[in-house]
Amino acid sequence: xxKLISLLFVVCLVVVPSxxxxxxxxxxxxxxxxxxxxxxxxxxALTQRNVDKxxxxxxxxxxxxxxxxxxxxxxxxxxxxxxxxxxxxxSVMNYLKNNGCFNIVNQRDHIKAAATVEAIEKMFSVKxxxxxxxxxxxxxVRSSGFYTIPKELSGKVDLVAGISELPFRKAGxxxxxxxxxxxxxxxxxxxxxxxxxxxxxxxxxxxxxNAQTSICLAEFADDxxxxxxxxxxxxxxxxxxxxxxxxxVGPYSPQQPDLESTLDVQxxxxxxxxxxxxxxxxAGWMYEFSTDLFxxxxxxxxxxxxxxxxxxxxxxxxxxxxxxxxxxxxxxxVNTEFMKIGLRGISLLAASGDQGAPGDGNPSCSNNKMPISxxxxxxxxxxxxxxxxMLSAPSDADMEGSSSGSTAPICQKQKCATSxxxxxxxYPQALITSGGGFSDxxxxxxxxxxxxxxxxxxxxxxxxxxxxxxxxxxxxxxALGHNYWIVASGAGQIVDGTSCSSPVFxxxxxxLNSIRLNNGKATLGFLNPFLYAAQAADSTTFxxxxxxxxxxxxxxxxxxxxxxxxxxxxxxxxxTPQFKSLANYVExxx
Ligand SMILES: *[C@@H]1O[C@H](CO)[C@@H](O)[C@H](O)[C@H]1NC(C)=O
Ligand SMILES: *[C@@H]1O[C@H](CO)[C@@H](O)[C@H](O)[C@H]1NC(C)=O
Ligand SMILES: *[C@@H]1O[C@H](CO)[C@@H](O)[C@H](O)[C@H]1NC(C)=O
Ligand SMILES: *[C@@H]1O[C@H](CO)[C@@H](O)[C@H](O)[C@H]1NC(C)=O
Numbered sequence: 001x002x003k004l005i006s007l008l009f010v011v012c013l014v015v016v017p018s019x020x021x022x023x024x025x026x027x028x029x030x031x032x033x034x035x036x037x038x039x040x041x042x043x044x045a046l047t048q049r050n051v052d053k054x055x056x057x058x059x060x061x062x063x064x065x066x067x068x069x070x071x072x073x074x075x076x077x078x079x080x081x082x083x084x085x086x087x088x089x090x091s092v093m094n095y096l097k098n099n100g101c102f103n104i105v106n107q108r109d110h111i112k113a114a115a116t117v118e119a120i121e122k123m124f125s126v127k128x129x130x131x132x133x134x135x136x137x138x139x140x141v142r143s144s145g146f147y148t149i150p151k152e153l154s155g156k157v158d159l160v161a162g163i164s165e166l167p168f169r170k171a172g173x174x175x176x177x178x179x180x181x182x183x184x185x186x187x188x189x190x191x192x193x194x195x196x197x198x199x200x201x202x203x204x205x206x207x208x209x210n211a212q213t214s215i216c217l218a219e220f221a222d223d224x225x226x227x228x229x230x231x232x233x234x235x236x237x238x239x240x241x242x243x244x245x246x247x248x249v250g251p252y253s254p255q256q257p258d259l260e261s262t263l264d265v266q267x268x269x270x271x272x273x274x275x276x277x278x279x280x281x282x283a284g285w286m287y288e289f290s291t292d293l294f295x296x297x298x299x300x301x302x303x304x305x306x307x308x309x310x311x312x313x314x315x316x317x318x319x320x321x322x323x324x325x326x327x328x329x330x331x332x333x334v335n336t337e338f339m340k341i342g343l344r345g346i347s348l349l350a351a352s353g354d355q356g357a358p359g360d361g362n363p364s365c366s367n368n369k370m371p372i373s374x375x376x377x378x379x380x381x382x383x384x385x386x387x388x389x390m391l392s393a394p395s396d397a398d399m400e401g402s403s404s405g406s407t408a409p410i411c412q413k414q415k416c417a418t419s420x421x422x423x424x425x426x427y428p429q430a431l432i433t434s435g436g437g438f439s440d441x442x443x444x445x446x447x448x449x450x451x452x453x454x455x456x457x458x459x460x461x462x463x464x465x466x467x468x469x470x471x472x473x474x475x476x477x478x479a480l481g482h483n484y485w486i487v488a489s490g491a492g493q494i495v496d497g498t499s500c501s502s503p504v505f506x507x508x509x510x511x512l513n514s515i516r517l518n519n520g521k522a523t524l525g526f527l528n529p530f531l532y533a534a535q536a537a538d539s540t541t542f543x544x545x546x547x548x549x550x551x552x553x554x555x556x557x558x559x560x561x562x563x564x565x566x567x568x569x570x571x572x573x574x575x576t577p578q579f580k581s582l583a584n585y586v587e588x589x590x
Contacts, residue, residue, distance in 0.1 A: 028166050034128040034141045036118040041103075042162030044096075044111045045287065046089060047155070048082040051336050057081070058343045058382075059446065062526040064533045064589050070522035072345030075297065082340065083108035088156050095152050099123050110291055117141065123150050124163055131166060136222050142166055158333050161287050189391035190417035191485040191494060193238045194270035195406055197504060200420060200480070203511065203579045209274040210517035215510045216247075216278035216300035217264035217503060218289060220307045224250070224281045226265040227257040227489065234266050234487040239408040243269030243277055247300070250281035260306060262488040263495055264503045268304055271507025275514075276300075286314075286377055287330070290337035299346055301513055301523045304506035305383070306351045306499035310361040311376040311440055328441045331376055335442065338382035342526030347513075349506045349527075351498035352378045352387040352475035353435025356426070356550035357463070357561035357570075365558035372466045372560055374437050378474060378498075381445040384527045385474035386502040387572055388425035388434040388481020389545055391417050410485060410492070417483065424548025424564050424571045430482040431496040433552040436562055436570045439472040447529040448473060450536070451568035460569070463560035475573040476528055478545060479504040508577050512586050524586070534585040535574045541581040545572035 060068045083089070089106050096104050096111065100119035105112040117128045126143035133139075147163045190196075198205055228245070235242040245265060261279070269277045278300040282289040293299060314327040314334075338348055353375040355363050361373025378385045406416050426433045444452060452473040456462070462469075479501040486493055513523045524530055534541040550571045551561030562570035 028131045029134055030129045030144065031132045031139070032130050034117045034130050036116060038117045038128075038141055039114050040117060040120050040128070040141055040162065041112070041114045042120075042160055043288070043291070044092060044113070044153075044160050045158040045333055046084050046092065046109050046111065047158050048109050048336060049084060050081050054078075054082055054336065054339050054343065058339045058526055059529060062342060063447070063529040069590055070525070072522055072525055073343045075295065075344065078340050078343050079108045082336070084156070092153060092156055095150070107291065107295060120163060124148060124160070126163065138222070140166065159287070159330065161284060165285075188415075189393055189419050189483060190415040191410070192417050192480055192483050192500075193406075193408055193410060193485050194240045194267070195238065195408055195411075196417045197271060197480065201508065201577050201579050203271065203508065205273070207273055207511050208514065208518065209272075209511065210514040212276075212517050213272070213510050213514045214276040214278060214300045214302065215268050215272045215503075215506050216280050216303045217261065217268050218280045218282060218303050218305045218307070219261050219264070220282050220285065220289070223258045223260050225253050225255070225257045226261040226279065227254045230257055230262060230487040230490065231266065231269075233490060234270075237408065237410040237487065237492070238270070238485070240270045241274055244274065245269070245277045245279050247276065247278040248280075249278065249296075250283065252279065252281060257488050259486070259488055259493065259495060260499060263484065263486050263497075263499055264304065264306055266486050267484065267500060268503030268507050271504050272510035273507075275507075275510045286334045287337070290334055290341060293346070294337060294340050294344065299344070301345070302347045302349070302506045302509050304349045304503045305377060306497070306502050308351060308353055308360075308375040308378045310359055311374045311379055312361065314376055331380070331441050334377070335380055335382050338377070338380055342382055345523045345525040347506070347509055347524055347527050348377075348383040349386055349502050349509070350378045350380065350383040351435075351502040352385045354432035354497050354499070355553040356433030356435060356558075357437045358553050358558045359435060359437070362558070363553050363555065365553055365556035367559045371558060372437055372463060374439050374474070375435050378435060379437070379439040379442070379472060381439070381442045381472040381528075382526065384505070384531065385476050385573070386498060386505045387436055387475035387478040388430075388432065388496075388498045388501045389422035389478045389572060389576055390425040390430050390480065390482035391419040392421040392423055393419065414485070422480070422543065422545055422576055424545060424550060425481045425496070426548055426550065427552040427554060427557065432481065432498070432554050433550050434475070434478065434481060434498055434571065436475050436550045436572070437473070438467045438469065438570065439474070440468055442472040444470060444472055445528070447532050448476070448568070451532055451574070454567055455565070455569050458565060458567070460563050460565045463562070466560050473568075473570050476531055477505055477542065477574050478572045478576050480576070505577065508579060508582070511579070512582060515583055515586050519587075521589070530589075531574060534582060538581055538585055540578055541585055542575035543578060544575045545569075548572070
């Protein structure tokens with residue numbers, strides 16, 4: 001065990017720290033006026049129609065035993081419903097053309113274009129500068145103040161991406177050299193490898209994967225790198241199949257693998273067994289990604305996003321116009337894009353955050369101003385929000401053997417986990433606290449009303465007055481998020497985070513999709529109505545997590561947060577998956 005203590009423990013952040021209020025002052029430095037001929041790419045989100053009908057259609061195809069269950073729509077059918085009349089797109093394109101824009105692409109409900117700095121400055125009433133990140137050294141051209149939508153476009157446009165917002169700083173995994181605060185060995189549950197997950201969640205090894213099943217790991221900021229050699233070492237040391245990353249979208253630089261991408265690929269890939277693995281790096285934030293994913297053909301069936309930031313700070317962190325457009329508008333627009341993606345039959349999963357109920361908005365555990373802050377996209381009603389659990393300490397019986405009885409080489413060297421008892425993942429035993437709570441913006445979706453209202457009426461202690469009980473509660477589900485063993489740059493490392501949980505749950509969904517595809521049926525698509533219905537129909541589909549809470553963050557504990565209890569709760573959702581029962585339920589669906 002002393003070996004374990006000496007290891008470097010690392011938190012896999014799910015956060016994309018916001019440049020927020022900071023813009024030019026924090027880690028971006030304005031270096032010079034941009035040259036007038038320099039080219040800027042941007043995209044204009046056109047105001048959509050029929051968003052209420054989109055929601056109805058999504059729920060119709062995603063709710064088990066609905067007549068239209070699994071009847072996903074094509075890209076064109078979805079755009080026919082939501083895109084504005086063609087003349088709106090035409091008039092916006094004409095405006096752009098007349099103002100010197102080029103590479104204009106009509107995506108029906110948004111327009112992509114490029115223009116010189118000179119043209120941008122005129123159209124959007126801004127001054128463009130070159131900014132340099134003092135973290136990565138990369139340079140980018142952005143406006144010094146927020147853009148104004150030209151009057152010719154007013155009423156037609158929700159937002160413009162690529163003009164004013166500075167991209168996120170790299171989250172950068174936070175390396176906690178645990179020397180100062182060694183792990184308490186009495187609560188050290190051992191390391192988690194894929195085999196531990198297979199055993200705990202009843203996942204058959206060698207599961208008959210349909211050749212079409214796929215999972216995609218989406219990365220943001222500068223996280224562009226896992227390393228294929230690491231996958232080989234991981235496969236050997238954990239005795240799992242070599243992970244097959246066969247689709248890479250966006251910039252990829254394998255030289256310096258980062259922990260987030262490495263973790264996502266190793267665990268999403270290992271749990272999905274033999275599935276086709278996509279690795280997608282995104283320039284920009286949720287608007288850019290969701291519009292590109294929606295338009296992608298072919299597209300992966302499952303996307304896991306171990307990224308997020310405070311819901312009320314999306315404006316600052318993701319989109320330019322903080323004058324007239326709020327974070328709520330950004331969130332609302334991206335939620336519509338998520339619904340479109342679900343209606344295509346693609347499952348989106350997001351980590352529920354690593355800073356408990358206080359969230360990235362309150363990492364230092366103040367009990368005063370904004371004590372609780374929900375996350376986005378982890379708090380979106382249109383993603384499956386995945387929280388983290390941790391194993392309680394092994395029993396004495398477990399401790400007697402050298403290990404788990406595993407033949408995996410790594411388990412001959414280190415203690416692999418054997419406990420089967422999960423609690424909410426929380427500081428200080430873990431380096432993170434699983435995020436959970438209620439959105440400030442999105443009303444409670446119908447698929448969770450019974451489960452969430454039962455929690456609210458259960459008599460459990462609630463942070464009353466600090467959250468909006470009529471809104472979307474999260475997470476939906478959980479999976480282990482503590483003590484994962486990964487291989488990065490050839491070396492074993494141990495990581496914590498809801499960043500572990502989201503790809504693992506996504507990997508399980510890839511196997512469930514296999515069942516659907518093997519039976520000639522549609523993919524599971526937007527998962528939440530299915531997950532809540534499965535748990536209501538058969539309580540063995542999830543292991544109920546009834547112990548723990550999310551009052552802490554990554555470094556302290558606060559007064560306000562949510563308790564785990566029986567049934568759904570805002571700390572662990574429905575609980576952790578039991579594959580065999582979920583598979584049986586999937587077999588029963590039309
Ligand atoms: C800027 O980046 C450094 C790391 O290089 C970080 O410690 C610091 O908190 C950042 N500043 C702000 C204001 O976010
Ligand atoms: C980046 O800027 C911040 C804020 O000025 C500073 O604290 C930090 O040390 C800088 N980091 C680097 C790597 O220069
Ligand atoms: C994965 O594919 C390989 C080669 O096709 C096969 O030998 C192996 O059994 C498969 N593994 C699983 C877990 O499906
Ligand atoms: C709760 O959120 C809803 C939006 O879903 C909003 O209409 C309502 O005003 C909020 N309530 C409070 C007390 O903030």
